[in-house]
Structures are given as structure tokens and as C-alpha cells.
Amino acid sequence: MKLAFIGFGEAAQAMALGFRGEKSLETLSAFDIRAQDPAHADPLHRKAEELGVHLAASIGEAAADAPVVLSMVQGSVAVAVAQSVAPALAEGQVYVDLNSVSPDAKRRVAEAIAQGKGECVEGAIMDAVRPKNHKVPILLAGPGAGAVADRLNAAGMNCEAIGHIIGQACSVKMIRSVMMKGVEALILESMAAAETAGVTERILDSVNGTFKGLDWRKLTSHYLKRTHEHGLRRVSEMKESAATIKGMGMEPFMSTAISRTIAQGHARLSAVPYDASAQYPQLLALLVSKEGKDRT
Numbered sequence: 001m002k003l004a005f006i007g008f009g010e011a012a013q014a015m016a017l018g019f020r021g022e023k024s025l026e027t028l029s030a031f032d033i034r035a036q037d038p039a040h041a042d043p044l045h046r047k048a049e050e051l052g053v054h055l056a057a058s059i060g061e062a063a064a065d066a067p068v069v070l071s072m073v074q075g076s077v078a079v080a081v082a083q084s085v086a087p088a089l090a091e092g093q094v095y096v097d098l099n100s101v102s103p104d105a106k107r108r109v110a111e112a113i114a115q116g117k118g119e120c121v122e123g124a125i126m127d128a129v130r131p132k133n134h135k136v137p138i139l140l141a142g143p144g145a146g147a148v149a150d151r152l153n154a155a156g157m158n159c160e161a162i163g164h165i166i167g168q169a170c171s172v173k174m175i176r177s178v179m180m181k182g183v184e185a186l187i188l189e190s191m192a193a194a195e196t197a198g199v200t201e202r203i204l205d206s207v208n209g210t211f212k213g214l215d216w217r218k219l220t221s222h223y224l225k226r227t228h229e230h231g232l233r234r235v236s237e238m239k240e241s242a243a244t245i246k247g248m249g250m251e252p253f254m255s256t257a258i259s260r261t262i263a264q265g266h267a268r269l270s271a272v273p274y275d276a277s278a279q280y281p282q283l284l285a286l287l288v289s290k291e292g293k294d295r296t
Contacts, residue, residue: 001025001155004066006059006081007073008032008044011098011129015070016051018133022156029054031062060088068094068151069118071109075101075236082112082120089118094148098123098138100236102174102243103167110142110166121148122166123159124173132158141168174237174244178255181238184223185261188287191220192265195284217280224265224283229274231266235259268292 001024005012008030019025030053034040048055056062063069063085073081078099085095095118097109106122113120121142129136138159140149145161152159162168194203207216226234238259242252269283271291286292 001151002027002029002066003155004028004062004069005030005032005053006062006069006071006085008035008048008053008055009072011125012070012072013047013051014129015134015136016053018135019156020052022134025155027054028052029056029062029064029066031056031059059085063088063093066093068096068148071095071097071099073099075099075105075240078105079108079112082109083115086113086116086118089113089116091117093118094121094144095119096121096123096140096148096152098125100124100173100233100240101170102240102247103171104243104247105240106167106170119144120166121145122169124169126173126176139169139172141170142166145169171244174241177237177241178245178258181234181241181258181262182254183219184227184234185258187220187223188227188261188265191224191280191284192287195288200281200284220280221278221283224269224280224287225274225276225278227262227265228269228278228283231262231270235263235266238262264296267295271295 003025012030016028019028030048032044032055035044035055045055069085069089071078071081078097078101082095082097089095095113097106097120109122110120121140121144123138123140126137126139134156135158138157140159140161141163143164145164149159149161162172190203191200194200204216204220208214238255242255242259245252245255265287268287269292272286
């Protein structure tokens with residue numbers, strides 16, 4: 001079996017790393033528009049060579065003979081990329097959109113693919129790709145979701161078909177994100193206020209006492225680092241969550257506030273380089289410092 005990636009960023013590279021141990025997968029190819037940029041071409045080619053991935057010069061070359069093509073690009077270009085890929089797909093090829101976008105965007109992706117000969121299935125990656133790599137849980141939806149899940153699982157992936165309607169899989173992710181990123185936004189606002197008031201440890205002690213079994217010091221460190229490292233991507237996802245909620249006829253008050261809160265937190269934390277070993281005391285100090293506030 002051959003798989004093709006459209007987009008060869010962090011998530012696709014992590015999956016490619018996992019696929020190296022799968023004997024059922026014959027070849028991996030990828031196309032990434034950044035490879036046409038001299039500033040990115042050499043690092044991308046080196047990473048592809050390291051992972052055993054053929055970095056193609058065109059979408060058509062990457063997709064050729066691949067039964068399944070996985071789209072993993074920035075959500076803002078998901079529809080445009082599908083429009084570019086559609087003419088390159090032959091009958092029987094399946095385009096799986098794994099981007100974090102709203103159900104409406106997924107439907108427009110499917111409409112774009114339908115202009116060619118390929119089929120479309122949409123998917124939602126339900127956890128951080130690393131360290132699970134290609135075994136990260138993925139939900140799939142669309143007319144051919146069951147068959148695609150079987151095919152990808154045979155290559156070692158962890159896919160579950162949940163319905164035949166385009167938009168069902170991403171709805172699960174987008175609605176879940178309101179809760180998950182909502183916790184992140186609550187921590188950003190409440191703990192920045194606690195740090196400013198000089199009552200950080202007392203607040204953490206109190207919350208730990210209320211929510212038994214959860215270590216809010218660890219959670220605070222975890223979410224602050226996620227905001228620091230992946231804030232822009234999380235803001236984009238929350239905008240798609242807001243679009244999902246609005247598409248249901250509801251006002252996305254929380255989703256909009258979460259997006260703004262994470263955007264502000266990321267801007268402040270990115271005043272210094274990301275440090276995977278950083279813990280909440282220094283991160284909170286930066287969050288409320290003049291250096292951090294000057295960036296917002």
C-alpha cells in the first residue's frame with residue numbers, strides 16, 4: 001500500500017516516523033508547497049529523506065498510485081488545497097481531509113473533490129499526534145468512511161468510522177475543543193490574575209482541594225506550555241469551533257472568548273523562546289510581566 005500526504009508539517013512528519021515500522025506500508029510520498037521556497041526546501045528534503053518519504057515536486061506526483069491521500073495543511077487553505085488536488089485524483093482514490101476546520105469547510109472540501117474523479121472522506125485527529133504518531137486516534141465520516149478506516153488501520157493507524165455524513169467527525173472535534181481549550185483559557189485568565197494578586201499558590205491549593213484527583217499545578221504548567229508552543233494553531237482551531245457553533249444557529253460566545261484569550265497568552269509567552277522544561281512559576285511571571293504585556 002502507498003499513502004500520500006498533502007502537507008508535510010509537524011503532524012505528517014510524526015505520522016511518517018510511526019509508519020517506518022509498518023511492513024504493510026510500501027511507500028510514503030508527500031507534497032508541501034513550502035518545498036518551493038528556498039528558505040524551507042533544504043530542511044524539508046532532509047526531513048523527508050530521514051523519514052523515508054518521497055518529497056514530490058507536484059501534487060500529481062505525490063498522489064500518483066496512492067489509494068489514500070491524506071490532507072494535513074493549515075485549515076485556512078483546506079478548501080483551496082482540495083480544489084488543487086481534485087484534478088490529480090483518479091477514480092478509486094480517496095482524499096481524506098484531516099484538517100481542523102468546521103463542518104461547513106469540510107463540506108466545501110468534499111464539493112471540491114467531487115469536481116474530479118476521486119472520493120472524499122473527512123477526518124478529525126482527536127489527540128496530539130506526538131508521541132502516538134500514526135496511531136493517534138482519528139475519527140472518519142463520509143460515504144466511504146468504513147472502508148477507508150479498514151484500509152488505514154491495516155497500515156497500523158487507529159481510525160474509527162462514526163458516520164456517513166461529511167462533517168460528523170469534525171463536529172466531534174470542534175465541539176470538544178470548546179471544552180478542552182476552554183480549560184486552557186480559564187487557566188490563562190485565572191492564574192494570570194492570581195499571579196498579579198500574589199495569591200497563586202493559595203488559588204492552586206484551593207482548586208486542588210475542590211477537584212480531587214487532579215493536580216492543577218501540573219495542568220497549569222501543561223496548558224501554559226501548550227499555549228506557548230501551539231498557540232497560533234489553537235487560536236485557528238477555536239475560530240473553526242466558533243464557526244461550527246454559529247452554523248448550528250447558536251452564538252459562539254465561549255469559543256470567541258477562548259480564541260482571544262489564547263491569542264493574548266501566546267503573544268505574551270512568545271516574548272521568550274519555547275522551553276519544554278518550563279514550569280508554571282516562570283511562565284506565569286512572564287505572562288504578567290511588562291515584557292509579556294508589551295507584546296499584546
